[in-house]
Amino acid sequence: MQFQPFQKKQTLAEQIAEQIKESILTGEIKAGEALPTEPELAQQFQVSRSVIRDAARILLAWGLVDIQHGKGMFITESGISAFCEAVLIALRRQKASVWDVEETERIIYPQVCAMACQMGSAEEKLKLQEKADQYNKNFSDLNWKLYQEKREEYPEEQRHMDELANNFKNHIYQMAGNKLLYLLGSTVQHLRKARNWHNPDHSTPTKENIEQFIQFETSFMQKTVDLIKSNDPEKAASIIKKMMGLPKVAYQAMKDTPIGQMPKIPMTPQAYQEFLEKRNS
Numbered sequence: 001m002q003f004q005p006f007q008k009k010q011t012l013a014e015q016i017a018e019q020i021k022e023s024i025l026t027g028e029i030k031a032g033e034a035l036p037t038e039p040e041l042a043q044q045f046q047v048s049r050s051v052i053r054d055a056a057r058i059l060l061a062w063g064l065v066d067i068q069h070g071k072g073m074f075i076t077e078s079g080i081s082a083f084c085e086a087v088l089i090a091l092r093r094q095k096a097s098v099w100d101v102e103e104t105e106r107i108i109y110p111q112v113c114a115m116a117c118q119m120g121s122a123e124e125k126l127k128l129q130e131k132a133d134q135y136n137k138n139f140s141d142l143n144w145k146l147y148q149e150k151r152e153e154y155p156e157e158q159r160h161m162d163e164l165a166n167n168f169k170n171h172i173y174q175m176a177g178n179k180l181l182y183l184l185g186s187t188v189q190h191l192r193k194a195r196n197w198h199n200p201d202h203s204t205p206t207k208e209n210i211e212q213f214i215q216f217e218t219s220f221m222q223k224t225v226d227l228i229k230s231n232d233p234e235k236a237a238s239i240i241k242k243m244m245g246l247p248k249v250a251y252q253a254m255k256d257t258p259i260g261q262m263p264k265i266p267m268t269p270q271a272y273q274e275f276l277e278k279r280n281s
Contacts, residue, residue, distance in 0.1 A: 006252035013054035017062075020055070024064055024075055035065065035073040037119040080183065091191070091259050096112075098263045099254035101191045107167075109240040112235035113224065116175035123231050124175045131171055132225045136218040147210045162194055168221070172228065182280060191259065195250070197267040216275070247274035269280050 010018070019278045023029045035041065036054075043150045056073055059065040060121040063082020076082075091100065120128070142157050166189040173185035199205065207214075220243060250265045257263040265271075 006064055011054075012045075012051045013058060016041075016045055016047070016051065016055035017058035020059060021064060029075055031075050031077045034071075035075070043202050049239070067175065070132055080186050081190075083183070084187050087187055088191055088260060096259040097255050098178055098193065098257040098259055098261065101252050101253065101259060102190060105188050105192065106241070106244050108181065108188070109244065110237040112176045112178075112181055112185065113228055113240050114174045114237035115177065115181075117228045117231060117236045118226065118233045119177045120175035124171070125225075128168070128171055128228060129225050131164070131168045132221045135161070135168055136221055138164055139217055140214045143210055147205065147207070150204075156192065172224075175228075193260070193262045196262050196264045198264055199267060247271035 020029070020035070029035070036044065038049050038052050041052045041055075045052070056065065056067060059073070060067055061078065061082075063076060063080075065077050065121075067073050097148055116124075116128075138161060142154065142161060145157075146152065170182075170186060173182040176182070223243065224240060227239055230236060247270075249268065249271045250263075253263045253265045
């Protein structure tokens with residue numbers, strides 16, 4: 001690899017980090033590849049090893065490298081994770097709430113679905129159906145398991161459900177074909193936590209309650225797929241926007257919950273009825 005002479009009025013570490021960054025972004029250095037060792041880089045740039053270490057810290061902060069002690073520096077597959085963490089830290093410092101994330105998704109997601117409806121290929125739409133089927137089956141299995149074993153949660157299985165939901169939405173963002181929107185969508189999914197819909201009167205759910213809850217969630221996923229497959233972008237955006245409506249108690253719970261935490265929302269009979277009306281509009 002070839003590096004250019006220093007030109008900008010920056011520290012030596014910043015200049016080195018900038019040159020390596022450009023080599024990564026242009027594809028000269030590919031994801032998964034190892035950078036030269038610290039002594040080799042120090043010799044190439046004709047600087048001390050401490051300067052190389054400072055440059056490595058900058059690259060690490062940018063999410064471009066992963067430093068493996070005893071092995072060296074490796075180019076990361078993607079900077080999305082580091083970017084998402086930086087956004088989360090910035091939002092926490094601004095005392096953002098869960099609602100800030102939810103509101104952002106409500107603005108972006110319906111239009112992205114419309115773009116996916118228009119731009120997505122038949123093969124991509126078939127793949128979306130497969131992802132919806134996988135999510136719906138796992139969602140049904142998990143909720144019956146919780147009901148039968150009288151438990152409120154299975155952390156590992158619920159994390160897996162979050163991954164399946166994120167994979168579904170990320171596929172829609174990919175179908176839309178806009179890389180900036182894909183990055184924004186990935187960030188929103190990273191920031192968005194699952195919602196804890198709880199029964200405020202602490203009564204034990206019945207088999208009928210579980211069936212209704214499963215039907216409620218899985219029908220939302222399937223309806224989204226059907227709208228994207230409809231080849232009617234305006235209809236898709238309009239209906240999905242309405243489907244994303246929430247009962248009033250959910251808005252307040254999200255506004256009261258700091259970003260990064262799971263909102264606890266009381267699912268009263270009135271709230272449930274509000275939800276049904278919005279989903280079926």
